[in-house]
Amino acid sequence: MRQQPVIAVVGPTAAGKSDLAVDIALRLGGECVNADSMQLYRGMDVGTAKLTPAEMRGVPHHLFDIWDVTVTASVAEYQKLARAVIDAVDVPVLVGGSGLYVRAAIDDLEFPGTDPEIRARLEAELARTGPGPLFERLRERDPAAAAVILPSNGRRIVRALEVIELSGRPFTATMPTYEAVYPSVQIGLEVPRPELDDRIALRVERMWAAGLVDEVRALLDRGLAEGRTAGRALGYAQVIRFLQGEWSEEQAFEETVRLTRRFARRQESWFRRDPRVCWLPYDAPDLLERSLAQISGHPCG
Known part of the structure; x- marks a missing residue:
């Protein structure tokens, strides 16, 4: 310490x-x-x-x-x-x-892993439809995450949906807290x-x-x-x-x-x-x- x-x-x-x-x-x-x-x-x-x-x-x-x-x-x-x-x-x-x-x-901030296949699929959908439908899906699955992510931030929305699909947990479970590892x-x-x-x-x-x-x-x-x-x-x-x-x-x-x-x-x-x-x-x-x-x-x- x-x-x-x-x-x-x-x-x-x-x-x-x-x-x-x-x-x-x-x-x-x-x-x-x-x-x-x-x-x-x-x-x-x-x-x-x-x-x-x-x-x-x-x-x-x-x-x-x-x-x-x-x-x-x-x-x-x-x-x-x-x-x-x-x-x-x-x-x-x-x-x-x-x-x-x-x-x-x-x-104390941990970063979930990534899955290239999930990411590629979501990014292809983002390119095809824009962030709107993906944001609505995020709002259904993790309203707390949707409340702090801009509806236009496609990259962040994709990441949130990837984490939810990969981990089976809300994206908000991985969001930062104020617990420090350093003074x-x-x-x-x-x-x-x-x-x-x-x-x-x-x-x-x-x-x-x-x-x-x-x-x-x-x-x-x-x-x-x-x-x-x-x-x-x-x-x-x-x-x-x-x-x-x-x-x-x-x-x-x-x-x-x-x-x-x-x-x-x-x-x-x-x-x-x-x-x-x-x-x-x-x-x-x-x-x-x-x-x-x-x-x-x-x-x-």
């Missing part, structure tokens, strides 16, 4: 998590551990706002750039990798907005919604200016469009549709902003459900000191 807590910096996209994590690591002699599912992919730099080496300020960063864009993301695989790093680092600072990845790293301190960055919407629009503008379209074009040569996870990432999926002639560049830009704002709301909702997260204003002048006070065991505030 580790004595020092795992520090996690969480919250919605564009809240400033990466910079705070580096500040904390510098002060405590820590090392950053990625918990952003898309920053795991090599070459997906501009569109994921990945820190540059200069912005890392000498702090070791783990689990960035480990998968090719053709690899399908696996939370179970990430869990193994993250825990190996956490066990090896004195002061791990987990940072990212992928809620399930954060929970996989620090909580942890979780700091959430709170941004008022109008400000967050503005920050997201500005971030997407900067990504476009920094060469997101060229980045996507280069990654297409490495199989991005065939990647079942990377190819659907925010920004990347929209630029692909532009480059394939389906959308104008303006449409791709506007959809990236719109969908990123929607995604940020889901991120915040996910982390708000966890009573262990200490929420601090993203723009507090003493944000680092308040974070360190929380880490040292003082009340959240």
